[in-house]
Amino acid sequence: MLFPTIEFAVFFAVVFPVTWLLNAHNTWKKVFLVAASYYFYAAWRPEFTLLLLVSSVFNYGAALLIDHFKYRAQRLTVLWIAVAANLGLLGYFKYYNFFAASLMNAFGAIGVKVDIGFIEVALPIAISFLTFHALSYIIDVYRRVIKPTTSLVDIMFYIGFFPHLIAGPIVRANKFLAQTVGPRDPANIRLGQSVFLILGGLFKKVIVANYLSTGFVDGVFRDPTANSSLDLIFGMYGYALVIYCDFSAYTDIAIGVANLLGYEFPQNFNYPYRAVSVQDFWRRWHMSLSSWLRDYLYIPLGGSKFGTWATYRNIMITMALGGLWHGASWAFLIWGCLHGTALVIERMLGITGDHTAAKRGRLATALGWLVTTQFVCLAWVFFRAPSTDAWLGYFATMFSGRNWSTSVTPFVAFIFALGALSHILPPRWFAALEQRYDEAPLLVKVLVPFVVIYLISVAAPAGIAPFIYFQF
Amino acid sequence: MKHTSPTEFEPPRSASAPRTAAIVIYATLALLAVTIPQSVVNWLADMNGNPVEDSALRGAEVMRNLSQRAGVATVYQRARDIFIAISGVEPD
Numbered sequence: 219m220l221f222p223t224i225e226f227a228v229f230f231a232v233v234f235p236v237t238w239l240l241n242a243h244n245t246w247k248k249v250f251l252v253a254a255s256y257y258f259y260a261a262w263r264p265e266f267t268l269l270l271l272v273s274s275v276f277n278y279g280a281a282l283l284i285d286h287f288k289y290r291a292q293r294l295t296v297l298w299i300a301v302a303a304n305l306g307l308l309g310y311f312k313y314y315n316f317f318a319a320s321l322m323n324a325f326g327a328i329g330v331k332v333d334i335g336f337i338e339v340a341l342p343i344a345i346s347f348l349t350f351h352a353l354s355y356i357i358d359v360y361r362r363v364i365k366p367t368t369s370l371v372d373i374m375f376y377i378g379f380f381p382h383l384i385a386g387p388i389v390r391a392n393k394f395l396a397q398t399v400g401p402r403d404p405a406n407i408r409l410g411q412s413v414f415l416i417l418g419g420l421f422k423k424v425i426v427a428n429y430l431s432t433g434f435v436d437g438v439f440r441d442p443t444a445n446s447s448l449d450l451i452f453g454m455y456g457y458a459l460v461i462y463c464d465f466s467a468y469t470d471i472a473i474g475v476a477n478l479l480g481y482e483f484p485q486n487f488n489y490p491y492r493a494v495s496v497q498d499f500w501r502r503w504h505m506s507l508s509s510w511l512r513d514y515l516y517i518p519l520g521g522s523k524f525g526t527w528a529t530y531r532n533i534m535i536t537m538a539l540g541g542l543w544h545g546a547s548w549a550f551l552i553w554g555c556l557h558g559t560a561l562v563i564e565r566m567l568g569i570t571g572d573h574t575a576a577k578r579g580r581l582a583t584a585l586g587w588l589v590t591t592q593f594v595c596l597a598w599v600f601f602r603a604p605s606t607d608a609w610l611g612y613f614a615t616m617f618s619g620r621n622w623s624t625s626v627t628p629f630v631a632f633i634f635a636l637g638a639l640s641h642i643l644p645p646r647w648f649a650a651l652e653q654r655y656d657e658a659p660l661l662v663k664v665l666v667p668f669v670v671i672y673l674i675s676v677a678a679p680a681g682i683a684p685f686i687y688f689q690f
Numbered sequence: 691m692k693h694t695s696p697t698e699f700e701p702p703r704s705a706s707a708p709r710t711a712a713i714v715i716y717a718t719l720a721l722l723a724v725t726i727p728q729s730v731v732n733w734l735a736d737m738n739g740n741p742v743e744d745s746a747l748r749g750a751e752v753m754r755n756l757s758q759r760a761g762v763a764t765v766y767q768r769a770r771d772i773f774i775a776i777s778g779v780e781p782d
Contacts, residue, residue, distance in 0.1 A: 224733045227719055234715060238708040407707035409714065429779070478711055629777045660710065664717040671718065675726055676769045679779065 219261040221471045222424050229258065230475065237479050241401045248375045248398060251479070255380035259344070266342040269307075270378050276303060277352045278373040281359040281366035297360045301353060308349045311341050316546030344384045346543060350510055351377050355391035357514055364392045372398050379481070381472040385465070387486040387506040394481075402480030409663070410652035415474035417670045418648075423467035424678050426637045430460050432679060434630045439602055442612035446621035450612060452634075457602045458595045459637035462490065465504070466640075491594070491641050494578075494586035495569050496560040499594055511540050529565070534558040544601070549609060553600040560593055726766050727754035 219226050233254045240247035256267050280300035287293045315336045325332040355376065359366045367373060376394050377383075438445050438453030445453070469486040476483045486506050493499035500508045516536040522529040534555065541554015564570060569586070578586070603609035626634075655666060723730050731754050734747040757763040774781050 224729065231715060231719060234708075235712055238712075404706070404708045407711055409707060409711055412711075413714070433779070478715075627778060629779065660713060663710065663714050664721070667714065667718045668721045671722060672725060672766075675722075675729070676766065677773050677777075 219258050221468065221475075222420050225261070229254075234478060238404065241404070241480070244398075244401050245369075245371065247401075248371050251380075252371060252374045252378060255375075255378040255383060258380040259378065259383060262343050263340065269342050269345070270348065271374070273304070273307070273348055273352055274374040274377050275370065276300070277356055277377070278367075278370050281356050281373075282368070284356065284360050285366045293360055297356060300356045304349050304352050304356075308345055310337075311339065311345055313542075313546045347383065347386050347388065348377050350386075350388045350507075351382075351391070353514060354388070354510065355395075358391050364395060367395060367398075379476070381476040381479075381481075382483060385468045385472070386504075387469045387472065387483050388510050389483055389506070390510075393484070397481050404480065406477070406480055406482070408477055408652075408656075410655035412474035412477045413655060413663075413667055414648060414652050415470040415477075417667060419467040419470035419474070420671065420674055421467075422463035422470070422637075422640060424674050426633055426640070427460050427464040427467065428679050429633045430456050430463070430630065430637060433633065434626060435460050435602075437625075439604070439608065439612070442603070442608060443615050445615065445625075446623045447616050447619050448622045448624045449626070450616035452624065452626055454595050454599055454616070456634065458491065458598050459634065459640075461598065461601070462487070463637055463640065489641055489645070491591055492587070493590050493594070494583050495564055495590055496557060496593065497564055497570060498586075499590055500557070500561075507540070511536050515539065530562045533561050533565070537561065548606065549600045549603060553597055556593075556597045556600070723750075723753065724757055725762050727757045727763050728766075730754075 219229065233251070236250055237247060240250055256270065259270060260267050277300065280296060280303075284293050284296045284300075287296065318334050318336055322332050322334065355364075355373065358364045372395060375398060376389075376391060379389075379394075382389050435453055435456040438449055439457070442450060442453075466487040469483075473483045473486070484506050486504060488502040488505065490499055490503035493502050516532055519532040519535060520528055521532060537554045537558030538551060539554070541550045541552070541557070544550045544553070599612050600609050603612055655663065658666075727750065730750045731747065734743060734750050737743045737747075739747075754763060773779075
């Protein structure tokens with residue numbers, strides 16, 4: 219079920235009032251929201267709801283067992299088994315074919331024919347995100363950040379809650395489970411903020427991401443060598459806008475929808491293309507993933523505690539695995555390693571810590587922004603290109619400078635500008651809009667979403683493509 | 691677009707917020723269903739067709755006819771035609 223559809227509007231029109239009517243009966247409310255979330259997930263492939271259920275029951279039991287044992291070695295053993303089971307499930311569905319093909323190719327290269335076969339099974343949507351949520355829970359229980367819950371419903375709710383289920387944001391177990399202990403305070407609803415997150419998300423996805431993809435970027439990436447150098451440069455920047463507008467749209471809507479139901483999700487994007495270093499970029503892009511990788515991978519590896527080279531190694535491992543998490547292909551691994559290398563180079567050059575203009579000077583900040591933006595956009599080419607040949611051809615043609623004509627239409631240029639506005643407009647404008655909305659009469663509160671959605675519908679393409687991060 | 695930090699602006703807190711939100715949600719959906727009724731008809735027509743969906747489809751068709759007669763639905767179609775003419779995107 220996609221957010222920008224009538225199907226979801228009808229679904230939410232039922233879920234919203236029932237949730238608040240059941241608010242005084244917290245357990246029943248959670249049971250209802252679990253049922254609604256499983257229905258939401260089943261709209262894609264009903265059989266995979268079993269995966270949600272099995273993951274919830276398994277991690278519920280594992281957490282209780284970790285808490286049950288007194289000695290660290292016992293707790294650690296259970297944790298490792300639980301982590302291996304979660305990653306094993308993810309690995310089976312997501313990476314088996316990739317590693318099988320890579321292994322067979324490697325043996326083939328030295329003249330040994332090995333056939334370990336492939337599996338033919340659809341990748342369950344959201345498997346990466348539900349694994350992140352499950353791991354966050356069991357690791358936090360192991361670290362004694364939280365006590366394990368004795369309620370299976372709470373874990374089913376945490377892992378399966380429909381706004382974050384498919385593509386995040388990744389909500390930490392301690393933050394979410396604290397919200398499940400009692401009825402939610404209706405005063406927690408921030409109507410203006412939720413409405414503008416949802417409307418902004420619809421605009422970014424339905425208008426900017428869709429038209430920029432179908433009108434230009436998809437064509438450029440389909441056969442890069444058939445395009446001019448200038449179009450490939452525009453395609454690179456275009457994809458940077460597409461992936462931002464697509465992914466941030468999903469999480470903005472998710473945050474808004476969750477808040478209307480009384481739950482708080484963490485912020486996931488903060489003007490990422492305003493970053494003045496790659497480290498700054500990762501503090502602004504997919505913030506719930508980068509902080510997850512920091513807390514559950516980088517720091518357990520040792521973080522920056524064991525000297526310079528160990529820090530560089532830990533950064534590279536974290537970013538390589540972060541890249542590979544996005545998908546089973548060498549291009550994602552290269553993308554992750556590129557970002558890891560950039561982070562290491564920044565550390566070598568001492569570009570860490572405070573990135574503000576006041577500390578670094580205006581020129582250094584401007585230069586930092588310029589270099590970071592070019593690097594991030596170039597790296598996106600690996601992320602988007604469907605094969606090694608495709609990104610090789612993309613870069614070869616782009617840097618050949620052989621043709622400077624362009625197929626960008628005035629409409630596509632206009633959409634480009636709209637996408638860029640998402641980073642140019644100052645945040646205080648959005649805050650002021652939300653404030654005005656919250657203070658406005660009820661009629662205005664109704665007319666604003668109606669007019670915006672009406673205008674989006676007038677300009678919407680005929681079909682809405684799934685969100686890019688659904689595949690991850 | 692930024693998810694505004696709660697520290698930047700504290701909206702008025704009200705225990706009746708769910709009621710206000712419900713009015714906004716239902717009124718918005720109702721206005722959209724009246725002004726763009728064809729999309730509801732198309733959505734229901736794509737379903738499998740059990741008795742409930744058939745009844746809903748008949749209801750949506752009645753609403754579409756009323757909306758067209760009142761000239762409300764045609765405003766949307768005209769606006770869309772103008773957008774397609776200006777933007778050059780493929781017609782539906």
